[in-house]
Amino acid sequence: MKGRGLAVLVLIVGLFMDLVDSTITNVALVSIQKSLKATATQLEWVLAAYMLAFGILLITGGRLGDIFGRQRVFMAGVAGFGLASLAAALAQNGDVLITARVVQGVFAALMVPQVLSTVQVLFEPEERAAIYGLIGAISALGAVVGLILGGWMVTDNAFGVGWRSIFIVNVPVCIALVVAAWFLVPNTRSATPVKLDPGGVTLAAGTAFLVIFPLIDGRRAHWAPWIWAMFLAAPFVGAAFVLQQRRRVSKVDSALLPLRLFANRGFSSGLVVQTLFWCANGSYMLIIGYYLQQALGFTPFRAGLTLFAMTVGAAVVTPAASALAKRAGKYAIVLGGLVQAGAFGWLMHTVSTHGPKLSAWHMVPPFALAGVGMVLLVVPLLDVALSTVEDASAGAASGVFNTFQQIGFALGLAIAGGVFFGRAGALPTFGTLRNGVVAGLWVTVLSFALAGLISLLLPDARIAGTAATEPVDGGTEPMLTGRKHLAH
Secondary structure, three states, X not given: OHHHHHHHHHHHHHHHHHHHHHHHOHHHHHHHHHHHOOOHHHHHHHHHHHHHHHHHHHHHHHHHHHHHOHHHHHHHHHHHHHHHHHHHHHOOOHHHHXXXXXXXXXXXXXXXXXXXXXHHHHOOHHXXXXXXXXXXXXXXXXXXXXXXXXXXXXXXXXXXXXXXXXHHOHHHHHXXXXXXXXXXXXXXXXXXXXXXXXXXXXXXXXXXXXXXXXXXXXXXXXXXHHHHHHHHHHHHHHHHHHHHHHHHHHXXXXXXXXXHHHHOHHHHHHHHHHHHHHHHHHHHHHHHHHHHHHOOOOOHHHHHHHHHHHHHHHHHHHHHHHHHHHHHOHHHHHHHHHHHHHHHHHHHHHHHHHHHHOOHHHHHHHHHHHHHHHHHHHHHHHHHHOXXXXXXXXXXXXXXXXXXXXXXXXXHHHHHHHHHHHHHOOOOOHHHHHHHHHHHHHHHHHHHHHHHHHHHHOOOOOOOOOOOOOEEOOEEOOOOOOOOOOOO
């Protein structure tokens, strides 16, 4: 047990680092903009590039671990993540930083899926619940640490390098993790791994890019004809992806996206709820953090502490959330979506009403309420949505859920960021920034409200327990139940 425990500890530290990196950048964006003279569009890409690369390659990363050995792929992911972090820290302009963030996301997609896959191999089913609980707690802690640590590092100019410290800190951690993984983590692999699908990955990435890129860059390009051409091309590339997936299933019985699952109403409606929920989360992270610092003069640390109020609200209700989920099932999800919509509607009113006199304390109540709603929605969502999916497909289904989580986040960031910076203008004033954040928060409110209402289409299930990663065609797909659910 000691050997297994040390192996899991190493893997969890890798997961923790990814979770910290997913939120740590949010509170550094204003400092990055001033240092690199980055445009608003580049700031959006600093966040979205990581999420898109990670989400699109997440399933492939899990399959690579099954084929080549989870220890080796984990070590490759950690090493690449460290090098990409160093490149981000040394970036001299926005484009280099965005490229480094893409590479970070690619290697995170190699690193993270190996955590639960290895847990599944090393521990018996009855032993896994405790490990999954620990991973859930670490996930919540990592998100909080990202906000607080990032704010502190930038505000106090850690290591004398300003915002670059948020990436430099990854380098020694990655070196230590590679050494520890070499000695402590077994190189497990699947006896019958699922084949890779490079064609599917390419078409999926192309579809996502053709939607996200014009949403983020359209404003800067003055909505030129080629921007609209990208929008028009997206459904055609998406259709080509669907056809390629069907053809691949008929030939090799293995595809990136198991289309058969979409015939299941519970899975399909749950996937829509998941995407809308993360679209809502992505929509406010950039604009709130930017507004607090640029318009109100908050330090990055103070901005991080303000957003931390959401985690406090979530922590208060978490002990009772599982029991409520068992009793209420999908109605807890409905309530969670509507509570979050109401909380951000309250925040919009607060921002608009208090103007330049807005303080962190004014925002604590709506943020705390949003945290309550977040837990109500996220705790039962995956279990209810997958309650009618056969056990053999549970891993594949949850892998798809986590992929759409990242894409939804990037989509929300792109839409709300476009609205916010469009309203703020090229030479923003306090008034235009306030108008921009209020307008952008409508994306958040509507996304949460739709997520709650569409939850009514979910199966009327009661939660029996937390689902686990299940073998799929001899291998495992990444299942990150509740990953980052307290990230924001």
